[in-house]
Amino acid sequence: MGLEKILGLKQSEITKAWFDQVVKTYHGDSSHFLLDVKDPFSNPVGATTFKALGEVFEALISGKTRSEIIPLLDPPIRIRAVQEFSPSQAVSFVFFLKNVVRHCLEKEIKNTEISEKELSNFDDKVDGLSLIAFDIYMGCREQIFKFRAEHVKSRTLKLLEKADILCEVPEVGTEIIPHNVYKNGGFENT
Amino acid sequence: MDIKPEEMIKINTKPPAKHWMDIPADLSEGKFCYPAKAKSLEYLHLPNPRDWSPADEDWKLPENWQQIIHEGFKERLDKYRSLKVFMDVCVRCGACADKCHFYIGSGDPKNMPVLRAELLRSIYRNDFTTLGKIFGRLAGARKLTPLVIKEWFSYFYQCTECRRCSVFCPYGIDTAEITMMARELLNLIGVNIHWIKDPVSNCSRTGNHLGIQPQNFKEIIEFFCEDIEEITGVAINPSFNRKGAEVLFVTPSGDAFADPGTYTFMGYLMLFEHIGLDYTLSTYASEGGNFGLFTSSDMMKKLNAKMYHEAKRLGVKYIIGGECGHMWRVINQYMDTMNGPADFLDVPKSPITGTVFENAASTKMIHIAEFTADLIKHNKLKLDPKRNDHLKVTWHDSCNTARAMGLLDEPRHVLNAVCNNVFEMPPSTTREYTFCCGSGSGTNTEEIMEQRLRGGLPRANAVKYVHDKYGVNMLGCVCAIDRAVLPPLMNYWVPGVEVTGLHELVGNALVMDGEIERTMNLRMEDLPGAEGDSDE
Structure with a gap:
């Protein structure tokens, strides 16, 4: 039986083990709370992460593409991007999958049911997944920076407009001086 | 603590070594x-x-x-x-x-x-x-x-x-x-913190958190009236600091300054015009919010007193308050023993329906949602909820109005009268169990955006549920801080959901006497089916 098939059979066991590891990246006193994923509204972090890990793992072993994986991996990264993690800590959980798989497939590896090459290929997939995670993480952070910038910009701009210090460019056709008078920088006649 | 590269993805499985007091x-x-x-x-x-x-x-x-x-x-x-x-x-x-x-x-x-x-x-x-x-x-x-x-x-x-x-x-x-x-x-x-002390000092000086001067406050409202006239064809001339008006209307200054609160303010103005309410706005008590609540009881008392002083000076009968959150916590839980009872005012009585608001017998101040709900219950408003048919709305119970004054059903009564598509979030996240926006009590400042986003996650998560399930695209609320902070929260967690105040929806549904055919909503966006009309 090939690796992909074994991983498929052990999918729920692997997802659970992976999730347990991810929860351990949080403060120890909170693991009990985060592991209880029955109610997604009282524990959105745990429930969202658990669901996402299952979907991401399935996508990974069924050979889904980057654009198909992004929406699945986005929710937990989006959460970790606003929690008190460093960038590396925020995405590190992707790499846990390598050890989780080795641990769950200990027997099969020992019995050489799975080849080194197969395992190495799987590791490559996880590495690729980590790069996708990095892109998502940066996208989230850039969005937050944008919120901050927009907040300051809209506050200031509005004030300046209200005080008649700045005004917007008028719509073409409504301006007092036609917009194309200085089309070439005012050097039309020289 | 420095670590080696190979240790970076190792996780610490040991229980926390330190007691919380030592961290x-x-x-x-x-x-x-x-x-x-x-x-x-x-x-x-x-x-x-x-x-x-x-x-x-x-x-x-x-x-x-x-x-x-x-x-x-x-x-x-x-x-x-x-x-x-x-x-x-x-x-x-x-x-x-x-x-x-x-x-x-x-x-x-x-x-x-x-x-x-x-x-x-x-x-x-x-x-x-x-x-x-x-x-x-x-x-x-x-x-x-x-x-x-x-x-x-x-x-x-x-x-x-x-x-x-x-x-x-x-x-x-x-x-x-x-x-x-x-x-x-x-x-x-x-x-x-700056984000609390600046509003408090501004409020002490100009009467509102943002430091809007009286003449500018008046200009802003007049600017809203121009927009309303363009959208509805109805000219509105609200009065300012008018002695002898029946009602003083006080709302958070966020409604005067920050979108989408501004559209809510336009909704108030249209409603009052529609029912012919004898009211006035004050350029001094131009703030319903009270960041004194986040400072000290003395400061809260001082800022709360300003509204009542102004009501006394103008000789109004009672006060209607706008869509604010913590203002209502102060009014309902603290005002009475700080500055009340407001004996110089009358128990609020709706001049349109005759309803006496006994719940405000001591504070003499009612929430606009209860005032409007009463109008609707008595069939006093001409409404065309179809104008909001492009919206699928869910309702966020703002913490202070929900938990500090029990304002749970009144906004829903109004909402259901002005919108045909309303979808509730799961019960464990609404009414008295409502989740906070994550930015209340003076923490709605941009330097702690991450804190605000993770604090708002439980709220956003419930919105996401109704967004995914029913296609909800609008989140309604009765709090100015909500209106300021929920837009980035939605943008981050549930893109495709916008934020509105209750009276923006009322304003859009309101059929005013002498109005022109509506082609735009209060945001000056084309109404579905009337695309392009606003450009004509």
């Missing part, structure tokens, strides 16, 4: 609200004005700061029986632990309401209980050190005083009041 708060850049400016504190005659940063080692506290905190604590324990009870009665059952949106969003144990309260309670035990004095840490007590002050500053500004935890406490401990006390104590030694 200092992280106050590196980006993890705190900016401190108040010296000039704001000077203007307000508050102690210890200076330039400082929470990231600094030395916070430049007054020399006798420990004594100030101790005496301030004692004074408050004597003054407020509730504080004494809250300090003593908690049995640490943990019912509140996982109910806080900051804990849910961060997983940081010090955001469990019980542990956040312990930050203060541990000092209480040390200073005021025999057990604590004798057994120290064994009895949950600890000495007041600069690290404790830093921890208070960090975690009592990670509480939005939303009071969700209190709903679950079997003893009814109001954790928000514990936060309020901690912030009062911090204020005694000049440890406070």
Whole structure:
């Protein structure tokens, strides 16, 4: 039986083990709370992460593409991007999958049911997944920076407009001086 | 602690080695609200004005700061029986632990309401209980050190005083009041934040948080009236500071200044015009919000009194308040014993329906949602809810109106009359169980955007559910802070959901006498089916 098939059979066991590891990246006193994923509204972090890990793992072993994986991996990264993690800590959980798989497939590896090459290929997939995670993480952070910038910009701009210090460019056709008078920088006649 | 590259993806499976008392708060850049400016504190005659940063080692506290905190604590324990009870009665059952949106969003144990309260309670035990004095840490007590002050500053500004935890406490401990006390104590030694002190000093000077001058306030409202005329063809001329009006209308200044609150303000103006209400706006009491609530009882009293002074000066019969959150907490829970009863005013009586609002018999101030709900119940409004048919709306119960005044059904009554597509979020996240926006109690500042986003996660998560299930594209609320902070929250967690105040929806549905055919909504966006008409 090939690796992909074994991983498929052990999918729920692997997802659970992976999730347990991810929860351990949080403060120890909170693991009990985060592991209880029955109610997604009282524990959105745990429930969202658990669901996402299952979907991401399935996508990974069924050979889904980057654009198909992004929406699945986005929710937990989006959460970790606003929690008190460093960038590396925020995405590190992707790499846990390598050890989780080795641990769950200990027997099969020992019995050489799975080849080194197969395992190495799987590791490559996880590495690729980590790069996708990095892109998502940066996208989230850039969005937050944008919120901050927009907040300051809209506050200031509005004030300046209200005080008649700045005004917007008028719509073409409504301006007092036609917009194309200085089309070439005012050097039309020289 | 430095680690090797191969250790970077290893996880620590050991239980935390340190007791919570030994883990200092992280106050590196980006993890705190900016401190108040010296000039704001000077203007307000508050102690210890200076330039400082929470990231600094030395916070430049007054020399006798420990004594100030101790005496301030004692004074408050004597003054407020509730504080004494809250300090003593908690049995640490943990019912509140996982109910806080900051804990849910961060997983940081010090955001469990019980542990956040312990930050203060541990000092209480040390200073005021025999057990604590004798057994120290064994009895949950600890000495007041600069690290404790830093921890208070960090975690009592990670509480939005939303009071969700209190709903679950079997003893009814109001954790928000514990936060309020901690912030009062911090204020005694000049440890406070810019985003609260600036509005408070502005409000003391110009009558509103934003520092809008009277002439500008008037201009802004007139600008709204121009927009309303363009959209509806109806000219509105509200009065300002008019003596003898029946009603004084006071709303948060956010409605005058920040979108989408501005559209809500337009909705108020249209409603009052539609029913011919005899009301006036004040350019002095131009703020319903009360950031004094997040400072001290004295400051809260001062800012609250301003509205009542103005009502007295103008000789109105009663006050209608706009869509604000914490203003209503002050009115319903504190105003009566601070500045009330407002005997010089009448018990609010709707001039249109004759309904007497006995619930406001002492404060003489009613919420516009109850006023409008009453109008609708008596069929006094001409409404065309089809104009809101492109919207699928869900309702966010704003914490203070929901939990501090029980305003749960009135906004829904209005909402269902002006919108045909309303979808509720799961019951564990609405009404008195509502989740906070994550940015209340003066923490809606951009430097702590991450904190706000993770604090707002539980709210957004429930919105996402109705967005995915029913295609909800609009989140309604009755709070100006909500209207300011929910848009980025939605943008981050649930793109495709916009935010509106209740009376923006009312304004859009309202069929006004003499109006032209509506082709635009109050945001001047084309109404579906009338695309392009607004350009003609």
